Amino acid sequence: MRIVCVDSLTEGMVTARNLLSSDGRLILAAGSAIKKRHIETMRCWGISEACIYQSDKESSPVKTEASAKELPYSIRRKLSFFPPSDLKDLLMSPSSLCDNSDIFINPPPVYSDLKGKGIVPFSLQDIISVEPGLSAFSPVLSKILKVLSSPDSSAVHIARVVSGDSAMALKILRLVNSPLYGFSRHIKSISQAVAIIGSKDLMNIAIQISSINYFKGISSSLIDMKCFWEHSISCAIFARILASKKMRVDDSYYFIGGMCLNLGRLVTLRHMPEVFERSLSHSWKNETPLKVSEGFVMGYSSDDISKALFEKWFIPAELGEALFMRSDRDSVLSDIDSAVFHVAETLAVAVGDGFAGDYFVPPLIDGVLDFLGYSVNDIRIIISQFKRQQREVIDAFLGGVFQ
């Protein structure tokens, strides 16, 4: 008996267990021979695999190692931390990768010392105190927040505040009308938008837009802002898809979480570009995760900055906690949100577009896929779903910002 991915099923294989749809319908009873139409049915329902009786004649599944060898070096190197597994094979198969998975990764300059002459990193305390946060940058956002926290706030107020910032209003309309939000393209006024998507979502959108605009001015030879946001959007889409199995309703929560995953790095980059470059360099040279290299170079990591700044970024406390705990083993295996962001980040680094400083794919914590209820074959489908969604979402967010 063995588990076979839906793509590798062939006619005549015999099922060893009942094959059920997501709402409990019996697609194929155990002991039946699979026909072509059953494979089609499985795809419709999103069933990624089937348990099959292995006949003696069958050889074990052929691995696709050979084609993986032809992958660019940077991609193979990216997965060097990743323990050999079916998931690794999947992430390295050419069909999983996005078109632009590797083109943004430029090797950083190699420094012989950790800290260059005259380059002194800020202490965590300092950097938090000098970072003004979004409200300073976007007065509209702080006004929205003020209105939201006032007991007699109404959609009217919010709409009025947002309308006051024409750039922001335009962006909100553009986003609300994009396929991401699932509305038609014809929401014409901010007041309509507020009425339809609710003030909470509106604030989330405002935060996303503000943060993209806020960091627009940063330029670095190592991290291109467009690439950075493409990576963030990849995280966001993966988080949204991964969460949909258990949390069917509110997926904008996971989306904004994915977007904010690496905000701390932008703060570092803005205030200490040389220090950040040295962290990248250290990571590349020593093959360590960026977080570890940051520890060597700065004494703390960008995640620590994020954690301190979540409040200033108006990120809800519970979401901030889930983001910060995404690399903590116990949290990832007990808290769905942390687990979702943990897996989303790994998948985004491995196969998503863009680049936010990760030269290496963070290995998955053992058991996290089981905890979320996904098999490796489910991940195969999730990657496929991701690829269909990512282009449209990236256009909706970044269109007009980086041209």
Added chain:
Amino acid sequence: MKSQDISEELEYQLKFLKERHRFVDKVLDLSLKLNDFSMLSIDTMSSSDVLKETLARLNKLLYFHAAHFYLVDEEDCNFYPSDISIRPDDLYRINREKDILVKDGSFAWALGRNRPVLFSAAEGKGTIILHSISTSNRTMGMFIGIIEKEKGELLDSHLYFMTVILNSAASILQYIELYSTVQKLNTKLQNKVDQLTSSEKKLNIYKARLEKLVKLRTSELGESNQRLSNTLSGVIDAMGKIVELRDPYTAGHQRRVSTIASALACRIGLSEDEVEGVRIAGLVHDIGKISIPAEILTKPAKLGVLELQMVQGHPKSGYEMLRSIDFPWPIADMVLQHHERVDGSGYPDGLRGDQILPGSQCLAVADVVEAISSHRPYRPSLGVDRALLELQENRGTLYDASVVDACVCLIKEPDFSLKYLN
């Protein structure tokens, strides 16, 4: 200045709220209408009626360039295009888009979300709208529509209404599915009942035939039983006659003993069946005498000791002859014991009281009464009175008291000699 600001603000709010109010009214009205499928009769409508109506409503909301429903097949769970009419070109285009969406997993993604999911068309311009047709616990199908980019002015709330319409449609489709399932079950049940009724009829016929057969067999069995018992009585009669042939003096002795003994058995309260046993035992009780030479049996004088021993061996000989015959009564034992006496003075085994079968007690009394009352080679009849005397003298010692009492009563009956000694 400040108050002007405030009044401006208030005016803005008022305008906004009025707009909202109108909007909400419209929405409520619309959602009521959208939810109402009552003009379709639930008994007669088919899923394609529902889908036609649903599509008409959706088309009022959004202008679809092309749209179609895919329903889950109850048998194989695949999604098949519904049978409502659509231009072949449009169906071809939607099918192609569907195949691509199924392949890249987006179809399944949309299936899990009860809201519209939009994708740019894979081929040509336009937006694909997918919306699952599902109730809270069951997925009935998928709606796929194509909207051309430049066409139609849409109200933004329309996609919400799409969910409302498709959710109602899903409920009704599920209702129809359940309804037809119940009807199928009913039909099956009716068929089963019909089958049961007809097989019950058949069963009754079989039963009647069987009863007839049993009756026939029973009467056949009765006849053959009768024949058998006739044979038995014939054999017993013949046996009795063999003894009597050799001993003319005791001719009729066994028959008479049999008659008297069975009368006694009846009177001391033996069952009808036991009485019959006593009667048969009586008929053959002296069968053992066959082994005694005829001269001794017919000797008209007192017997010597050896001769007496030979004569006294007849119960044992009779027993040996009879025991191999499978009578329903202890005939052989009754014959063996018919010369035993209550006080143990009898032969051959000197049994006492209760050790002696009641049938044998009856035989003993009947034997002595008959012997005294009839002629013997060595003496003439001593008469019934002498027999009475013998019984009364030996009541309780030689003969069982209750049998003696019964016999005394019997002898005192007016026609005793006529009835029993002839």
